[in-house]
Amino acid sequence: MVKFLSEEWIDISKKYILEKLDPEQDLKNITTSLLNVVEHVPPNDTSMNFYLGFQDGKLTDFIVNTGDTFEEKEAIFIIRGNYGTFKGILKGEMSMAVALLKNRLKLKGSKMKALKLIKPLDGVIASLREITDEYEE
């Protein structure tokens, strides 16, 4: 059982993305960074952040922390949404694009540029889906 946002989840996710996703084919050689701010994390209604950095399609950073701020790295895109929305995306109940268009995820950064990342990010999300099977209720 790997719990979303746990230490174990970070380790396995990193390994999985590096091993299973091809930088060119799956990740289209993207160079970008994305900070996901997960709000209303149960049971204590806290916020957590997970940061993903890619250089030429290779995962360079995968950082998770707790709190309202994230100062380790500056991200090109910041996506903010509640725990339930991220859970729904990881479980495949809703695509990231639909979550953005339905305003469930709020984007800071260019929407046009962010949507160009949809395909490669769909691959990342599919990977995370493979390994995540436990969530806070």
Place this chain on the structure above:
Amino acid sequence: MTLKDVVSMEKITLDDAAAIAKKGTHCGMCKIDFLGTGLCPSGKKHGFIAYWPQGRMEIVKALASGRVKPTEKLIEIANSCSFCGICDRQCNFATQLRPEKVAKALKEYVDNLDKSDFQSVLEDDVLRELRGIVGEEWATNDPIIISSYIRTIIHPDSELNFYIVMPKNAEEISKVIKFANKHNMPFMPRSGGTLLTCATPTVLSKAFCLERGIIIDLFRLKKLEIHPESCTATVGAGITAFELQKAAYEHKLRAHLAEAGAHVCANIASTGITSTWQNRYGWAADNYVDVEIVDDEGDIKNHSDMDIKNPYTTERGFTDITLTPPGIITESIVKLHPVFDDEDVVLVPFDNLKDALSMVMKLAKRDVGLSLVILSRKYLTEFLCPTPQIAKDFEYILKNYMKLNYVVDVICNKDDKKIVEEMADYTIDKNLMKSLLLGSPRLASLKDSEFLKILSEEEDPLKAIFAGPMRKHLEKGLDASPEQIAQVFDEDLRDFFKKAYSKPEMSDIIWLHAFRILPSRLMRQRLFFAQAGMIWADDEDKILKLIDMLAEVCDKYKLEHSLGFISPMDDGKYAFFEYDYFYDHNDPDATKRVSQALIETTEKCLLMGDILMVLNYLFKGLYRKEHVLYPKPKAISKEEQELFRELIESILGEELKW
């Protein structure tokens, strides 16, 4: 024994009732008192859709398909119908359906069930807290009540794991949203539900509907105040277009509104009120003075607040698609406009779109007319005719005998009327329109008559019928009267419709344009827009090419289709167009073809440029129209076309064959 008794004794099974219910259009006309019948007493009392005729039909469908099991609440719902017959009159006017038969079948079904057949639904922690916010009777998790919201906010295949709340004001909505966020529950407001009704059978369904969580039904926000001194009205989110117009007319004022059953606040947020009056009254933020909004965090804001971020602007570009309103408008202060004493109506018939377009754009640029639009033959006949068959025959006559394919339809003052009449060889006036409306069954019955054959042999049949000696014969032959049109309704409803059509407003073309009770008839055949949007109007040939393209795509997918209307806006710089499919929404194959055609036309419009399509202006009605319409949308590049395809596939969750 009277006929009414016979009808009331007629028994139908739940499956028969479900067959009627499947034809239900969710047009919401049973929730407005447009015929002076009063409203469904149980719906008015309980509020939830389940207690309205529309909801009972949805429940019967869900029960008949086994989608939902009877609950104890079902007994109350079935027994709440007093069989007063109001819904039959209202629904028959718009769609020829008899919802009371469905209600009777439901009651009989419930009466025949054993006590043990009803499951009891327990109050869980979430419901307890929601009831703490809105009150015991205004929150529910009952699957029967939830099932009545299918197709107007819930996807037909979705599980019924929802809560429905009916808050009474912005403060309660704020609390519900804060509660939902804290518990990671999605939420969505519901007003009339008519917009989602159109989208739910199609490819947009999953993207639009709420997948689980809390439905915030805005029915109880019924504040309505007219301020004649400032020509404004304060309108709560539960007020329909019809209700506002009725109140405004009492002060000789007119609101700019969508279809009668649409809710004013929701319509401002969704499509920004598009109508035939928009060249004069404006679009989007032109229509309101202020709004009260509860945002996604549950904070209550007003546009007039000094410290809020600019609320009138939006991102631009083809990827700027929004599938949800920017907060819940709980109250709006809308602009009202004077109703002039010398208002009149004049219609100019055309056999071709090019000439009609040329005239309407000339009028728009000179700011002629209060309401200004090109109506297609299809729309004209559906509006005028009380049944689909009469509409079909009427349309056949217009097409094959009269060569009337479009009308430029103008509501204006006397001075403007002169301008229109000077530009046209012949026109249709208010009295002839009244005759065509009340005499539509008679005209339709002339389908293969000698009179029409002679007419069709004229060099210019339109001139002969509207400006020549044949006009007198036509008017005489139509024998237009409330008695005549009432004959097309079911026998037990004829007296009622004779009285209804005797009311002056029911054949007053200006009133009908302002109150918009007739567009609900377009849902008799399920309508969905092949494409709707705004096109830069400087190049009339481009508009014609657009219409040709939409027709070609519809033909390719074997869909019945027609231009609906073209109405200028922004002083004739833009033209709003609606091009529609008509299909059976219960046919999965037709639905699939509608979806494919919608995607294809969207892409083709993007490649043409100068068009702001429905996907790009949806939920942008709060913004300034200048920020939405300008700069003009450019044609997309090849690279952007790829991005569009990726975006659509991601929204749909499947790879498409392009």
